[in-house]
Amino acid sequence: MSPAFPTRLSYWRAIRVSSLCLTLFFIHTAPVLAHGFHGVEQTAYQQANQDFVTGILATFYDTPVLLGLIAAGLFSGIWKPDGFPSLWAFYLGGILAGAAIGFWGILPPVEPAYFAAIAIGLLGAAALNIPTNLMRGLFFVLGVVFTNAVFSGYSVWDVPAFAYLGVAFALNLGVAVPVMLVWLTRTKLPYSWVTIAWRANMSWVVAIALMSMVLTMKSNAM
Amino acid sequence: MRRWLLVSSLSAVILFQAASMAMAHTGDGLSGGFLSGLLHPIFGWDHVVAMVAVGLWGAVLGSPALWVLPIVFPLVMALGAVLGIAGIDVPFIEAGIALSGVVLGLMIVFLIKAPMAVAAVLVGLFAIFHGHAHGTELPDAANPIAYAVGFVIATGMLHVAGILFGTLMASDRGKLAVRAGGGVISLVGAAFLFGIA
Numbered sequence: 001m002s003p004a005f006p007t008r009l010s011y012w013r014a015i016r017v018s019s020l021c022l023t024l025f026f027i028h029t030a031p032v033l034a035h036g037f038h039g040v041e042q043t044a045y046q047q048a049n050q051d052f053v054t055g056i057l058a059t060f061y062d063t064p065v066l067l068g069l070i071a072a073g074l075f076s077g078i079w080k081p082d083g084f085p086s087l088w089a090f091y092l093g094g095i096l097a098g099a100a101i102g103f104w105g106i107l108p109p110v111e112p113a114y115f116a117a118i119a120i121g122l123l124g125a126a127a128l129n130i131p132t133n134l135m136r137g138l139f140f141v142l143g144v145v146f147t148n149a150v151f152s153g154y155s156v157w158d159v160p161a162f163a164y165l166g167v168a169f170a171l172n173l174g175v176a177v178p179v180m181l182v183w184l185t186r187t188k189l190p191y192s193w194v195t196i197a198w199r200a201n202m203s204w205v206v207a208i209a210l211m212s213m214v215l216t217m218k219s220n221a222m
Numbered sequence: 223m224r225r226w227l228l229v230s231s232l233s234a235v236i237l238f239q240a241a242s243m244a245m246a247h248t249g250d251g252l253s254g255g256f257l258s259g260l261l262h263p264i265f266g267w268d269h270v271v272a273m274v275a276v277g278l279w280g281a282v283l284g285s286p287a288l289w290v291l292p293i294v295f296p297l298v299m300a301l302g303a304v305l306g307i308a309g310i311d312v313p314f315i316e317a318g319i320a321l322s323g324v325v326l327g328l329m330i331v332f333l334i335k336a337p338m339a340v341a342a343v344l345v346g347l348f349a350i351f352h353g354h355a356h357g358t359e360l361p362d363a364a365n366p367i368a369y370a371v372g373f374v375i376a377t378g379m380l381h382v383a384g385i386l387f388g389t390l391m392a393s394d395r396g397k398l399a400v401r402a403g404g405g406v407i408s409l410v411g412a413a414f415l416f417g418i419a
Contacts, residue, residue, distance in 0.1 A: 122297075204296055210300040211366075211370040215307060
Protein backbone atom coordinates (compact mmCIF):
# COMPACT_ATOMS: atom_id res chain seq x y z
CA MET A 1 0.00 0.00 0.00
CA SER A 2 1.49 3.36 -0.97
CA PRO A 3 1.80 6.09 1.70
CA ALA A 4 -0.77 8.92 1.77
CA PHE A 5 2.01 11.54 1.42
CA PRO A 6 5.14 11.15 -0.70
CA THR A 7 8.38 10.34 1.04
CA ARG A 8 11.29 12.83 0.91
CA LEU A 9 12.86 11.04 -2.05
CA SER A 10 9.72 10.80 -4.15
CA TYR A 11 8.92 14.44 -3.30
CA TRP A 12 12.15 15.69 -4.93
CA ARG A 13 11.59 13.42 -7.85
CA ALA A 14 8.08 14.79 -8.33
CA ILE A 15 9.43 18.38 -8.35
CA ARG A 16 12.09 17.44 -10.89
CA VAL A 17 9.63 15.84 -13.24
CA SER A 18 7.09 18.63 -12.76
CA SER A 19 9.56 21.42 -13.48
CA LEU A 20 10.74 19.65 -16.61
CA CYS A 21 7.17 19.08 -17.77
CA LEU A 22 6.33 22.72 -17.05
CA THR A 23 9.31 23.89 -19.07
CA LEU A 24 8.37 21.71 -22.01
CA PHE A 25 4.79 22.89 -21.71
CA PHE A 26 5.75 26.58 -21.85
CA ILE A 27 8.07 26.03 -24.79
CA HIS A 28 5.73 23.99 -26.88
CA THR A 29 2.36 25.64 -26.33
CA ALA A 30 0.87 27.43 -29.29
CA PRO A 31 -0.17 31.10 -29.02
CA VAL A 32 -3.48 31.65 -27.26
CA LEU A 33 -6.30 31.52 -29.78
CA ALA A 34 -9.35 32.08 -27.60
CA HIS A 35 -12.46 33.00 -29.56
CA GLY A 36 -10.64 32.09 -32.73
CA PHE A 37 -13.77 30.63 -34.33
CA HIS A 38 -12.08 27.33 -35.17
CA GLY A 39 -14.19 25.27 -37.50
CA VAL A 40 -15.14 24.74 -41.06
CA GLU A 41 -15.48 28.44 -41.98
CA GLN A 42 -12.64 29.63 -39.78
CA THR A 43 -11.37 32.39 -42.07
CA ALA A 44 -14.78 33.89 -42.80
CA TYR A 45 -15.72 33.98 -39.11
CA GLN A 46 -12.39 35.47 -38.11
CA GLN A 47 -12.73 38.14 -40.79
CA ALA A 48 -16.29 38.92 -39.71
CA ASN A 49 -15.19 39.19 -36.08
CA GLN A 50 -12.29 41.45 -37.01
CA ASP A 51 -14.55 43.71 -39.12
CA PHE A 52 -17.12 43.92 -36.33
CA VAL A 53 -14.48 44.91 -33.76
CA THR A 54 -12.99 47.41 -36.22
CA GLY A 55 -16.41 49.04 -36.54
CA ILE A 56 -16.73 49.33 -32.76
CA LEU A 57 -13.24 50.72 -32.32
CA ALA A 58 -13.62 53.20 -35.19
CA THR A 59 -16.62 54.62 -33.33
CA PHE A 60 -15.24 54.66 -29.79
CA TYR A 61 -11.77 55.92 -30.76
CA ASP A 62 -13.35 58.96 -32.38
CA THR A 63 -13.12 61.43 -29.46
CA PRO A 64 -15.95 63.80 -30.45
CA VAL A 65 -18.26 60.85 -31.17
CA LEU A 66 -17.43 59.16 -27.85
CA LEU A 67 -17.99 62.40 -25.91
CA GLY A 68 -21.19 63.02 -27.86
CA LEU A 69 -22.52 59.51 -27.16
CA ILE A 70 -21.86 59.90 -23.43
CA ALA A 71 -23.45 63.37 -23.43
CA ALA A 72 -26.50 62.11 -25.35
CA GLY A 73 -27.03 59.19 -22.97
CA LEU A 74 -26.67 61.33 -19.85
CA PHE A 75 -28.90 64.01 -21.36
CA SER A 76 -31.65 61.51 -22.08
CA GLY A 77 -31.41 60.08 -18.54
CA ILE A 78 -31.53 63.56 -16.97
CA TRP A 79 -34.49 64.55 -19.18
CA LYS A 80 -36.48 61.45 -18.19
CA PRO A 81 -34.87 58.37 -16.58
CA ASP A 82 -36.95 56.02 -18.77
CA GLY A 83 -37.35 58.40 -21.71
CA PHE A 84 -34.85 56.91 -24.16
CA PRO A 85 -37.16 54.22 -25.65
CA SER A 86 -39.43 56.98 -26.95
CA LEU A 87 -36.44 58.62 -28.69
CA TRP A 88 -34.69 55.50 -29.93
CA ALA A 89 -36.50 55.09 -33.26
CA PHE A 90 -35.61 58.69 -34.19
CA TYR A 91 -32.01 58.13 -33.17
CA LEU A 92 -31.85 55.01 -35.38
CA GLY A 93 -33.36 57.01 -38.24
CA GLY A 94 -30.65 59.61 -37.71
CA ILE A 95 -28.00 56.88 -37.86
CA LEU A 96 -29.28 55.72 -41.25
CA ALA A 97 -29.46 59.29 -42.58
CA GLY A 98 -26.04 60.07 -41.09
CA ALA A 99 -24.45 57.14 -42.91
CA ALA A 100 -25.79 58.44 -46.22
CA ILE A 101 -24.64 61.99 -45.45
CA GLY A 102 -21.23 60.71 -44.34
CA PHE A 103 -20.67 58.83 -47.61
CA TRP A 104 -21.96 61.82 -49.55
CA GLY A 105 -19.42 64.01 -47.76
CA ILE A 106 -21.44 67.21 -47.47
CA LEU A 107 -20.81 67.73 -43.74
CA PRO A 108 -17.41 68.08 -42.06
CA PRO A 109 -16.76 65.08 -39.78
CA VAL A 110 -15.32 66.52 -36.57
CA GLU A 111 -16.76 69.94 -35.78
CA PRO A 112 -20.51 69.06 -35.89
CA ALA A 113 -19.89 66.13 -33.49
CA TYR A 114 -18.04 68.39 -31.05
CA PHE A 115 -20.70 71.10 -31.31
CA ALA A 116 -23.40 68.48 -30.71
CA ALA A 117 -21.59 67.14 -27.62
CA ILE A 118 -21.17 70.66 -26.21
CA ALA A 119 -24.76 71.71 -26.98
CA ILE A 120 -26.27 68.52 -25.57
CA GLY A 121 -24.00 68.78 -22.51
CA LEU A 122 -25.14 72.35 -21.82
CA LEU A 123 -28.80 71.35 -22.23
CA GLY A 124 -28.25 68.46 -19.81
CA ALA A 125 -26.40 70.60 -17.27
CA ALA A 126 -29.24 73.12 -17.40
CA ALA A 127 -31.79 70.25 -17.08
CA LEU A 128 -34.31 72.06 -19.27
CA ASN A 129 -37.79 70.60 -19.55
CA ILE A 130 -37.79 69.91 -23.28
CA PRO A 131 -40.96 68.67 -25.06
CA THR A 132 -40.80 65.07 -26.28
CA ASN A 133 -41.15 65.98 -29.96
CA LEU A 134 -38.23 68.39 -29.75
CA MET A 135 -36.17 65.69 -28.02
CA ARG A 136 -37.01 63.29 -30.86
CA GLY A 137 -35.79 65.85 -33.38
CA LEU A 138 -32.62 66.40 -31.34
CA PHE A 139 -31.87 62.68 -31.20
CA PHE A 140 -32.43 62.37 -34.94
CA VAL A 141 -29.86 65.13 -35.48
CA LEU A 142 -27.46 63.46 -33.00
CA GLY A 143 -27.73 60.18 -34.92
CA VAL A 144 -26.93 62.04 -38.15
CA VAL A 145 -23.95 63.91 -36.69
CA PHE A 146 -22.31 60.93 -34.95
CA THR A 147 -22.69 58.56 -37.89
CA ASN A 148 -21.52 61.22 -40.34
CA ALA A 149 -18.35 61.61 -38.23
CA VAL A 150 -17.66 57.85 -38.40
CA PHE A 151 -18.30 57.33 -42.12
CA SER A 152 -17.08 60.65 -43.49
CA GLY A 153 -14.32 60.18 -46.07
CA TYR A 154 -15.30 56.59 -46.95
CA SER A 155 -17.37 55.22 -49.78
CA VAL A 156 -20.13 52.65 -49.25
CA TRP A 157 -18.05 49.73 -50.55
CA ASP A 158 -14.97 50.64 -48.46
CA VAL A 159 -16.72 49.45 -45.32
CA PRO A 160 -17.22 45.69 -44.82
CA ALA A 161 -20.71 44.50 -43.87
CA PHE A 162 -19.74 43.47 -40.35
CA ALA A 163 -18.02 46.81 -39.75
CA TYR A 164 -21.42 48.46 -40.36
CA LEU A 165 -22.82 46.20 -37.66
CA GLY A 166 -19.96 47.13 -35.33
CA VAL A 167 -20.55 50.86 -35.87
CA ALA A 168 -24.30 50.48 -35.33
CA PHE A 169 -23.67 48.43 -32.18
CA ALA A 170 -21.21 51.00 -30.79
CA LEU A 171 -23.46 53.99 -31.61
CA ASN A 172 -26.26 52.35 -29.63
CA LEU A 173 -24.12 50.94 -26.82
CA GLY A 174 -22.41 54.31 -26.30
CA VAL A 175 -25.77 55.93 -25.61
CA ALA A 176 -27.41 52.98 -23.85
CA VAL A 177 -24.75 52.59 -21.13
CA PRO A 178 -24.99 56.19 -19.82
CA VAL A 179 -28.80 56.00 -20.12
CA MET A 180 -28.76 52.81 -18.00
CA LEU A 181 -26.43 54.33 -15.41
CA VAL A 182 -28.60 57.43 -14.96
CA TRP A 183 -31.79 55.36 -14.95
CA LEU A 184 -30.38 52.93 -12.38
CA THR A 185 -29.10 55.61 -10.02
CA ARG A 186 -32.19 57.82 -10.32
CA THR A 187 -34.61 54.97 -9.71
CA LYS A 188 -32.65 53.19 -6.95
CA LEU A 189 -31.54 56.42 -5.21
CA PRO A 190 -34.50 58.80 -5.44
CA TYR A 191 -32.67 61.83 -4.03
CA SER A 192 -32.31 65.23 -5.70
CA TRP A 193 -28.52 65.16 -5.38
CA VAL A 194 -28.33 62.17 -7.75
CA THR A 195 -29.69 64.23 -10.65
CA ILE A 196 -27.50 67.15 -9.59
CA ALA A 197 -24.44 64.89 -9.67
CA TRP A 198 -25.30 63.81 -13.23
CA ARG A 199 -25.78 67.44 -14.23
CA ALA A 200 -22.36 68.24 -12.80
CA ASN A 201 -20.97 65.35 -14.85
CA MET A 202 -22.55 66.89 -17.94
CA SER A 203 -20.61 70.08 -17.25
CA TRP A 204 -17.43 67.96 -17.10
CA VAL A 205 -18.26 66.44 -20.50
CA VAL A 206 -18.81 69.93 -21.94
CA ALA A 207 -15.49 71.13 -20.49
CA ILE A 208 -13.62 68.13 -21.94
CA ALA A 209 -15.35 68.44 -25.34
CA LEU A 210 -14.61 72.17 -25.55
CA MET A 211 -10.91 71.68 -24.81
CA SER A 212 -10.63 68.66 -27.11
CA MET A 213 -12.27 70.58 -29.94
CA VAL A 214 -9.88 73.51 -29.63
CA LEU A 215 -6.88 71.16 -29.37
CA THR A 216 -8.02 69.28 -32.49
CA MET A 217 -8.60 72.48 -34.44
CA LYS A 218 -5.22 73.86 -33.35
CA SER A 219 -3.37 70.68 -34.35
CA ASN A 220 -5.22 70.61 -37.71
CA ALA A 221 -4.31 74.23 -38.36
CA MET A 222 -0.60 73.60 -37.68
CA MET B 223 20.45 17.35 -5.13
CA ARG B 224 23.09 18.86 -7.45
CA ARG B 225 21.48 17.09 -10.37
CA TRP B 226 18.07 18.54 -9.44
CA LEU B 227 19.55 22.07 -9.22
CA LEU B 228 21.13 21.61 -12.63
CA VAL B 229 17.85 20.49 -14.21
CA SER B 230 15.90 23.33 -12.54
CA SER B 231 18.32 26.06 -13.52
CA LEU B 232 18.49 24.73 -17.08
CA SER B 233 14.68 24.69 -17.19
CA ALA B 234 14.53 28.27 -15.92
CA VAL B 235 17.05 29.45 -18.52
CA ILE B 236 15.08 27.81 -21.35
CA LEU B 237 11.84 29.27 -19.99
CA PHE B 238 13.26 32.81 -19.85
CA GLN B 239 14.64 32.45 -23.36
CA ALA B 240 11.23 31.41 -24.66
CA ALA B 241 9.34 34.25 -22.95
CA SER B 242 8.64 37.41 -24.92
CA MET B 243 9.48 40.91 -23.72
CA ALA B 244 7.11 42.44 -21.11
CA MET B 245 5.43 45.60 -22.40
CA ALA B 246 3.15 46.47 -19.47
CA HIS B 247 2.98 49.91 -17.83
CA THR B 248 5.19 51.76 -20.24
CA GLY B 249 3.53 55.03 -19.20
CA ASP B 250 2.86 56.08 -22.77
CA GLY B 251 -0.36 57.58 -24.06
CA LEU B 252 -3.47 57.54 -21.94
CA SER B 253 -1.90 56.74 -18.57
CA GLY B 254 0.76 59.43 -18.91
CA GLY B 255 -1.62 62.17 -20.02
CA PHE B 256 -4.58 61.18 -17.84
CA LEU B 257 -2.59 60.69 -14.65
CA SER B 258 -0.65 63.91 -15.18
CA GLY B 259 -3.93 65.79 -15.63
CA LEU B 260 -5.49 64.07 -12.63
CA LEU B 261 -2.56 64.77 -10.33
CA HIS B 262 -1.81 68.30 -11.51
CA PRO B 263 -4.63 70.09 -9.61
CA ILE B 264 -4.18 67.79 -6.60
CA PHE B 265 -0.45 68.48 -6.17
CA GLY B 266 -0.78 72.24 -6.70
CA TRP B 267 -1.96 73.71 -3.40
CA ASP B 268 -3.11 76.96 -5.00
CA HIS B 269 -5.49 74.94 -7.18
CA VAL B 270 -6.55 72.56 -4.40
CA VAL B 271 -7.64 75.25 -1.94
CA ALA B 272 -9.56 77.24 -4.58
CA MET B 273 -11.46 74.22 -5.88
CA VAL B 274 -12.28 72.90 -2.42
CA ALA B 275 -13.38 76.46 -1.56
CA VAL B 276 -15.86 76.47 -4.47
CA GLY B 277 -17.61 73.39 -3.07
CA LEU B 278 -17.37 74.65 0.49
CA TRP B 279 -18.78 78.09 -0.30
CA GLY B 280 -21.57 76.39 -2.24
CA ALA B 281 -22.38 74.42 0.91
CA VAL B 282 -22.36 77.64 2.96
CA LEU B 283 -24.74 79.31 0.48
CA GLY B 284 -27.00 76.25 0.27
CA SER B 285 -29.18 75.22 -2.67
CA PRO B 286 -29.14 76.18 -5.53
CA ALA B 287 -25.56 77.56 -5.20
CA LEU B 288 -24.50 74.18 -3.79
CA TRP B 289 -24.79 72.64 -7.26
CA VAL B 290 -24.72 75.69 -9.52
CA LEU B 291 -21.17 76.70 -8.51
CA PRO B 292 -19.61 73.25 -9.19
CA ILE B 293 -21.36 73.27 -12.60
CA VAL B 294 -20.32 76.83 -13.47
CA PHE B 295 -16.69 76.34 -12.46
CA PRO B 296 -15.69 73.56 -14.96
CA LEU B 297 -17.67 75.20 -17.78
CA VAL B 298 -15.96 78.57 -17.39
CA MET B 299 -12.64 76.88 -16.59
CA ALA B 300 -12.87 75.19 -20.01
CA LEU B 301 -13.33 78.63 -21.63
CA GLY B 302 -10.22 79.82 -19.79
CA ALA B 303 -8.38 76.71 -21.00
CA VAL B 304 -9.45 77.48 -24.57
CA LEU B 305 -7.85 80.94 -24.24
CA GLY B 306 -4.68 79.27 -22.94
CA ILE B 307 -4.60 76.69 -25.75
CA ALA B 308 -5.19 79.40 -28.36
CA GLY B 309 -2.27 81.36 -26.91
CA ILE B 310 -4.40 84.37 -25.92
CA ASP B 311 -2.79 86.09 -22.95
CA VAL B 312 -4.78 86.80 -19.81
CA PRO B 313 -3.02 89.18 -17.39
CA PHE B 314 -2.24 88.35 -13.74
CA ILE B 315 -2.87 84.60 -14.04
CA GLU B 316 -0.85 83.53 -11.00
CA ALA B 317 -2.15 86.46 -8.92
CA GLY B 318 -5.71 85.61 -9.95
CA ILE B 319 -5.30 81.97 -8.92
CA ALA B 320 -3.84 82.95 -5.53
CA LEU B 321 -6.48 85.64 -5.06
CA SER B 322 -9.24 83.06 -5.67
CA GLY B 323 -8.10 81.19 -2.55
CA VAL B 324 -7.96 84.39 -0.48
CA VAL B 325 -11.36 85.73 -1.57
CA LEU B 326 -13.29 82.45 -1.49
CA GLY B 327 -11.67 81.55 1.85
CA LEU B 328 -12.80 84.87 3.36
CA MET B 329 -16.32 84.31 2.00
CA ILE B 330 -16.37 81.06 3.97
CA VAL B 331 -14.78 82.55 7.13
CA PHE B 332 -17.42 85.29 7.33
CA LEU B 333 -20.22 83.02 6.01
CA ILE B 334 -21.08 85.64 3.40
CA LYS B 335 -24.37 84.82 1.72
CA ALA B 336 -23.84 86.51 -1.63
CA PRO B 337 -26.70 86.49 -4.15
CA MET B 338 -26.62 83.55 -6.54
CA ALA B 339 -25.68 85.64 -9.59
CA VAL B 340 -22.82 87.39 -7.76
CA ALA B 341 -21.46 84.07 -6.48
CA ALA B 342 -21.62 82.50 -9.96
CA VAL B 343 -19.87 85.48 -11.61
CA LEU B 344 -17.16 85.57 -8.93
CA VAL B 345 -16.49 81.83 -9.17
CA GLY B 346 -16.60 82.02 -12.97
CA LEU B 347 -14.07 84.85 -12.99
CA PHE B 348 -11.62 82.84 -10.91
CA ALA B 349 -12.27 79.75 -13.04
CA ILE B 350 -10.89 81.62 -16.07
CA PHE B 351 -7.52 82.03 -14.32
CA HIS B 352 -7.36 78.36 -13.30
CA GLY B 353 -8.47 77.21 -16.75
CA HIS B 354 -5.95 79.43 -18.53
CA ALA B 355 -3.10 78.03 -16.43
CA HIS B 356 -4.13 74.45 -17.29
CA GLY B 357 -4.82 75.27 -20.93
CA THR B 358 -1.36 76.74 -21.42
CA GLU B 359 0.17 73.45 -20.23
CA LEU B 360 -2.22 71.25 -22.26
CA PRO B 361 -0.52 71.30 -25.67
CA ASP B 362 2.75 70.15 -24.04
CA ALA B 363 1.13 67.12 -22.38
CA ALA B 364 1.88 63.63 -23.72
CA ASN B 365 -1.78 63.08 -24.55
CA PRO B 366 -3.57 66.46 -24.28
CA ILE B 367 -7.12 65.11 -24.42
CA ALA B 368 -6.47 62.50 -21.71
CA TYR B 369 -4.75 65.25 -19.69
CA ALA B 370 -7.89 67.42 -20.03
CA VAL B 371 -10.12 64.52 -18.91
CA GLY B 372 -7.86 63.96 -15.88
CA PHE B 373 -7.82 67.53 -14.71
CA VAL B 374 -11.58 68.05 -15.19
CA ILE B 375 -12.29 64.93 -13.10
CA ALA B 376 -9.79 66.03 -10.41
CA THR B 377 -11.42 69.46 -10.30
CA GLY B 378 -14.85 67.89 -9.86
CA MET B 379 -13.60 65.60 -7.10
CA LEU B 380 -12.11 68.58 -5.24
CA HIS B 381 -15.48 70.35 -5.44
CA VAL B 382 -17.12 67.22 -4.04
CA ALA B 383 -14.57 67.20 -1.17
CA GLY B 384 -15.55 70.80 -0.38
CA ILE B 385 -19.27 70.00 -0.50
CA LEU B 386 -18.79 66.99 1.80
CA PHE B 387 -16.80 69.12 4.26
CA GLY B 388 -19.61 71.67 4.04
CA THR B 389 -22.15 69.14 5.35
CA LEU B 390 -20.66 69.94 8.79
CA MET B 391 -22.60 73.23 8.58
CA ALA B 392 -25.55 71.41 10.16
CA SER B 393 -24.04 71.73 13.66
CA ASP B 394 -22.55 74.71 15.53
CA ARG B 395 -19.19 73.01 16.04
CA GLY B 396 -19.21 71.94 12.42
CA LYS B 397 -19.90 75.54 11.37
CA LEU B 398 -16.82 76.57 13.35
CA ALA B 399 -14.77 73.88 11.58
CA VAL B 400 -15.99 75.10 8.18
CA ARG B 401 -15.05 78.70 9.05
CA ALA B 402 -11.64 77.51 10.25
CA GLY B 403 -11.28 75.64 6.93
CA GLY B 404 -12.06 78.89 5.13
CA GLY B 405 -9.34 80.58 7.18
CA VAL B 406 -6.79 77.94 6.14
CA ILE B 407 -7.83 78.35 2.49
CA SER B 408 -7.37 82.11 2.76
CA LEU B 409 -3.95 81.76 4.36
CA VAL B 410 -2.74 79.32 1.71
CA GLY B 411 -3.99 81.70 -1.00
CA ALA B 412 -2.23 84.60 0.71
CA ALA B 413 1.01 82.62 0.92
CA PHE B 414 0.92 82.15 -2.88
CA LEU B 415 -0.14 85.76 -3.45
CA PHE B 416 2.81 87.17 -1.51
CA GLY B 417 5.28 84.64 -2.88
CA ILE B 418 5.87 82.85 0.43
CA ALA B 419 4.76 79.45 -0.97
